[in-house]
Amino acid sequence: MNKRYCDNNREQLRKAIGILCMVALSLAVASCNADEEDSIKENPYSGGREPLTVKLLSETPDPETAGPGAEVTFKAAGLAKYSHKAENKFDFEFYISDEQCEIAAATDSTLTIIIPENVSSGTTYLVLENQIFYGPYFNVSGSVSVDQGFEFYKTGPSHGSIFACVPWSGNTQQTTEFYLCGDFEQSKNSSYAGLLMVNNEKGLINFGTANKFALKYGIYWRIYVDDGNTISSYSAKLSGMDSWKADKESPKALLYGWFNDYERWSSVTLDGFSFRNVLLVNNDMTVMTEKRKFPDPDGNMKEINIPVFNGGTDMLNGIIRAFSTTDGKIIAVTNSRWHVHIDYENTTCSTDGKAIIPAEIYTAIKSVMRMDEYGTLDLGYRRSIVTPEEALPGANGEIKDACMTNDESIIIVGDLTAFDGKTANNIVKLDKNGVVDDAFSANVGAGADGEITKITYTSYTDEEGIPQERIVIVGGFTTFNGKSVPGLAVLNVDGTFDIEFELKKMEGGRPNFAKIVDLTPYSDIHKPHLVISGTFNKYAGITRQGFLILDMKGNAIQEFNVPGRFYGELYDAQYSLTSDYANGLLLTGDFTSFDGKRMNNIVMLKVDVKNVVNTYE
Structure with a gap:
């Protein structure tokens, strides 16, 4: 059959179908109009409720x-x-x-x-x-309000969170300055920081302040990790800082986190050298250095300025917490499996002396290690008695956080089932020698039925003038040692409950941070309180949206709990003088709103303890 003939027939069929559809649609519309004339006699919306004019x-x-x-x-x-x-x-x-x-x-x-x-x-x-x-x-109105004079809350650091707020070692009753540690940048146009300094008056202290904060760069904001298969990029961070306890006459600071460059040493000053997640620095935050000689390819000795501190962990994991001890040691808690340092005796350098070819030594560790002030691993700490070259088993699970008590014991928390082969229900304590404290394990008993994400430790004087020590844990648990708790527990350092403290019912969410802070540390009468942040919206049946200040019996006294909704998570809380030198509370973390105001991860609160009605039981 002719193709043109077939195409003509198909075209005529399409036109006929189109005409039939139009006829059918017209009949349907006419039918609807006829039905409407018969059935709708008035406006179907008349007689409805008038809109409220309130x-x-x-x-x-x-x-x-x-x-x-x-x-x-x-x-x-x-x-x-x-x-x-x-x-x-x-x-x-x-x-x-x-x-x-x-x-x-x-x-x-x-x-x-x-x-x-x-x-x-x-x-x-x-x-x-x-x-x-x-x-x-x-x-x-109440006894807590935002300190408008502390203007840094309006901008905060750039692009990151504040993981720790550490008092400057020179603070007295009349001076209040703090270091801020985090993964933030120095400014919007900089790739360096992780470390800033603020005072109580207006906030930011500039980089390069002589004798106090002489930094120019801080840490580089990215690290690149080679796991043997691929090279991955991560955000570098300083997780915290501890003041050097061994030598009060020559103050130093212990920095830790996840970083491999500091003050551009690795990227500019000395090619081939990398810091490894921990560093002991001068009190003004500058790197301690010394001159050493290294052979170049021709055998000539070149004198090179290198950092004194040489040690840390591999870059697959950072250091979660590091603590200074009174005998000049460094205790580091980590999920890493290796201590790494450069063997200077076998390291060489480039012909121009601007780079080293490091000879690195890897030594196996498990969860906790001890180093000296130069970063050298202490092989007498947490090693097998039978086979000294082997580390003790450490954690079975992931470590999330840790704290050090006054006697330099270490309490470790996380998602843990065992430690050194002994049952650990997400919490374990090591004595000063790194040995599991069995008495503590017995006291915590069943421990937490879910992971513990944060632990804070506070040594303070109570209202009766008696020295006290407490730890506070938060996380995804609902019971602790058989007691029902909404993801928060206040414990004595021996692992028993603080029987005076009774947390009330929380609704709408969970706590994500808690720490005890003395609100009047320089007064004859001390007022320790528990500062809490979280996703909850009610406490004891009263709307308290994400932020609480409780007394040490668990009461949310009205005058201290007037701030409005809090969005985010606190990582630290410190007593501070306010911009007008009254009692204050400096809050840092990862939060965007507090009491109806836009925040940038930091805020100073005025805390007027004198005006609080005496409702303490």
Whole structure:
């Protein structure tokens, strides 16, 4: 059959089908119109409920801030219709930070409420006929507020978190300065930092401050790890710092984390040299150096300036915590399996003396190691008695955190099932010699039924003038030694519960940080409190959105818990003087909002302990 003939037939068929479809559509529309004329005689939407004309205006209330029991008047509109003055009844409800307030009076344009006895700052809103009308953010007055004079909270460091806030070794009652350690950058245009210094007045102390903070660069923000198969890139970080305890006359600082360059030594100063996650530096944070001679390819000896500290771990894992001891040792806790140092006796250098060809020595370690002030591994610490060249088994599982107590014992937490072959339910204690403390293990018993992610240690004086030591653990556990706890427990250093402290019910989420801080360390009467952050939104049935300050019995005293919603996670909390030299609390971590204000991982709080009503039991 002719192809053109077939194409013509198909075209005619398509046209016929199209005409039939148009006819069918016209008949359907006509039928619908006829049905509509018969069935719809009036507007189907008439007689519906009129929209509410009520408004809660965003104008500033009177007074602008107030505490429990005070009357506050908000600007509103359209309330008269829903207010019954004769019966003192109202068809609506009013809330501050999700806490219902008593309504004292209402007119068509104003609404007067009474601040509840327990409430935090937050958004206000009115509920009428299941509709919500939002008003202004209201600051409940109390004894804790953001220190506006500490301006660094408006910018913070660039691009990263603050993992530790460490008091400067020269601090006194009248001086307050801190080092900030993290994975942040010095500025938006820099690839260096990880370490900054702030004071209590305005914040940032510039790099290069002589005798105190003489850095120019800090750590390089990236590290490159070769696992034998691929080279991977990671964010470098300083996890923390510890002041050198052995020599008070010549202060030093112990830095640790996950980094292989510091002050551009590895990238610029001396090619071939790398730091390995830990470093002992001068008190002004500069590298301690010495001159050594190395042979070049022709056998000529070249004098090169090199760092004094030479040791650390392999780069597959960083150092979680490192501690200085009173006898001049360094205890490092890590998930790494190797101590690494350069054998200078067998190291050579380039012809121009600007690079070394290091001879590195790897020695097996397990979880915890001890070094001297030069980074040399202590082969008498945590080694097998039968086979000294072998390290003790260490952790079965992943270590998350650790702390050191006053007697220089180490408490290690994480996702652990055993340590040195002994059962460890996510927590274990080593004595000063690195041996598992069996008495502590017996006291913690069943331990945590989930991983412990953080541990903080505080040595303080209580309100009766008695020295105390406590550890606080947080994590993904629901019980500790058989006791139901919402991911937080306060323990004595022997592993037993602090029986005076009783955590109340938490709702909406879990804690992610907790630390005891003395809010009046220089006073005759000490006020230790537990500072907590998390994802919870209620504590003891009261709205407390992500932040708490509890007394040492677990009470959230109203005057200390007025700040509004907190978004994020704290990593540290330190007592500090405020910008006007009053009592304060410096908070650092990874958070974006606090009490209705935009934050950049750091904030100073004013804490007026004198104004707190004596409600301690």
